[in-house]
Amino acid sequence: MGGIETNPGPHPLSDDNDDHNVSFESVSESNSIREMFSTSISFLHLNVQSLLPKLDLILAEYEDFDILSFSETWLNGNNSSDSVELLNYQKPFRKDRGPMKSGGGVIVYVKENIQSKRRDDLEVPGVEVIWIQLKLNNKNVLYGTFYVPPKSNNEIWTKIESSIESAVNDVKCDRIIVTGDFNDNLLNGANSKIHNICTNYSLEQLIGDPTHFTEQSSSLIDLIITDNSDFVPYCGVGPPLLDQIRYHCPVMGFINAQKPACLSFKRKIWLYKQGDFDEYRRILTKTNWDRIFSLNDVDKINSEISNRILDAAEISIPNRIVTIRKTDPAWLNNDLRKLIRKKNRLHSKAKRFNRSADWNKFKQIRNKVTTLIRQAREQYQNNLIQKLSNSSLSARTWWKTCNQISGIKPSHSGIPPLLKDDNLIFNDIDKANEFNNFFAMQTNIDDTEAVIPDLTVPDYTLSDITLKDSEVEDVLKILNPNKASGPDLISPILLKEAVSQLKFPLCKLFNLSLSKAIFPADWKKANVTPVFKSNNSNEVEHIFILEKD
Incomplete structure (x- = not known):
């Protein structure tokens, strides 16, 4: 991912923070960013504003991340968890606004090779939040994802503080990471509620650039918060997923924890x-x-x-000889990956120089990437449909193809991590x-009490x-x-x-x-x-x- 900056440290709501907002472009242009994706645990949050129609884009753009969390999923009881699964991620942790309500909602995806469990004891009724506990390098890490609707009242903010306080006071956990859309603009931080919560519990907010853009304004409302900035050595703001008039940019970071080996083979x-x-x-x-x-x-x-x-x-x-990666969607080819990387480099350049020509180039290639991803997915589906017309298909292959077309995923794509002695x-x-x-x-x-039958030779x-x-x-x-x-x-x-x-x-x-x-x-x-x-x-x-x- 391009456009990531080095960790600016705590966001003190003053101009002193400018010295910490170092562009991460020089890192992304080298192999360092690739190395971090291969060696460190990575995470991303995005206010997605309707998850279902963007699943293919999400998988193509963000497949390298180990933890994905999204707010404003707009899911409800009509959407099964199977319909929003992502390849190579565990079954998603989700919290909808209500069984039949629309809007809001949060969801979290964790890669299959990372130990995780839901901590609903930290979740407060009336707040759109998911807490999960991760096992990273023998450390228990609490990862919270919030969505706070605009103009939330003091009662909601009191509940949010209560949820965060419970996580901070959990003696079984070593580190805390909180992310999400808080709709509390830290660029106008004089009366920031989330800033006061961070101060009360010695937490640090790490994002310094705007994350939400409208026709006439920008704001910093999508945050990464932690109890130890050394645990998140790099973080930043990425390019928007789609070309929209009003949009959120994703916030992302790398955790100071070794990434489990990637499952690939020749x-x-x-x-x-x-x-x-x-x-x-x-x-x-x-x-x-x-x-x-x-x-x-x-x-x-x-x-x-x-x-x-x-x-x-x-x-x-x-x-x-080909490299088989478990993480590869069937329709995502190397040409698309190269184009996505080019788009991210152009976004870094546009942010750095802020020239109209650079922004126009970025928008053009972003739209091209979006179109090609959707075309690749559609072509893959059409090929599967055409495959069904082959009369020589075995029954097993026919049903497998039908499931692929309908979006029914196999329950498991391989042998999952095995539980032994709580590890x-x-x-x-x-x-x-x-x-x-x-x-x-x-x-x-045990055949000590068994009666051996008479056998005729x-x-x-x-x-x-x-x-x-x-x-x-x-x-x-x-x-x-x-x-x-x-x-x-x-x-x-x-x-x-x-x-x-x-x-x-x-x-x-x-x-x-x-x-x-x-x-x-x-x-x-x-x-x-x-x-x-x-x-x-x-x-x-x-x-x-x-x-x-």
Whole structure:
């Protein structure tokens, strides 16, 4: 995000604060801002003035932030939480103005890899506020989001102060961050109610620039407040989300806490449509399979056959390595990301020099970004609709596509952080070990009181099973080429395109495995997916692990 400034420290309602309002443009032009997004916890608040129609823009513009909070969501009981979920964020914490009322409302999103829980004991009736407790670097952090309607009376402000006081006095928490739209202009701070609250409880307000703009005025009403400015080393005001006559700008900051590792991985993508399968088959035809079987070791032979198949594919089929990021919406491409970054740089420049030409350039590219984001989302939806007309779609793919079109999201996009001894496990290896320990424990059955039944020993044996090349050939021919590969990375396409070349070595391998009664170790591996039995998806016992087909 461009347009962020270094933390100006407390806002004392005087000209002395000007020395602290250092532009953050020099940081954003370097790699430092990217580094902070990758290493520190980031947060953002925006008075969004109707959340639902802007979800795609929000996901495209703000996907890098770990915590997103919005005021004036304008949601009510007609809007389910499923309809406002964001990819890679937990189910949102929300507080509507009322079941059927319009206007107002606040909502908070937290990334899936951050431990969070609602603290409704700090929320006061009659105040639009959400408090959540975050676990960051073994510290408990209270994060509050407020929306205070214009011209709120003293009773409302007394309740707001009571809510903040309860958070300040919570001995279980180490730090406090408060953000939101307070509709209390700190640029005219002589009678500021929020300033008095900050003074009473030794809190610091960190934003120094205007955040709300109309045709003829600007004001500072969207705030970031904390009990320790060192805990929020960088904060500032970002560019507006949309081109409007009256608008709010987002306020954002970085928390002095280490960010959990981003879940991404490398994957080799085979470009089968560009492959030379005649060359692929020629290479396999020349392979000396008898030499491989001279190893006389089932595991080694299986490994060598797999390597020969992949080596032949590497030579004859183009491929590339791509980075798979869990955080990527399907319709958001790199060109859009570059354009968003360019827009943010232009906003920084316009703020710095305040020239009409710079502001016009910023507005033009901002409008272009908005249009392209909506077009990309619409094109993605149209492609999904077109996909349904394919008569060869499997039932599973058809239903998955229908859910994508209708906006129905899967309950979970992966294995969530697992809860153990009141702490969350984020690391994939630690998760796997936790599952392994849990499932291994299920075999420890207390059978001390069990009665063992009498079993009749069978008088027949199955002494020999021998497969034929033709049987293996028949199975290879009916493989579904649309199925994914397993851990060995050999796709059904690679097997099906070389049936004549592979039926002999595979049949011989299967027969060797049967005769030696040895099941290759690689065949015991599988890619698995979680299936959730209940809403308690952070607990191991509420998750099935099934093999992907």
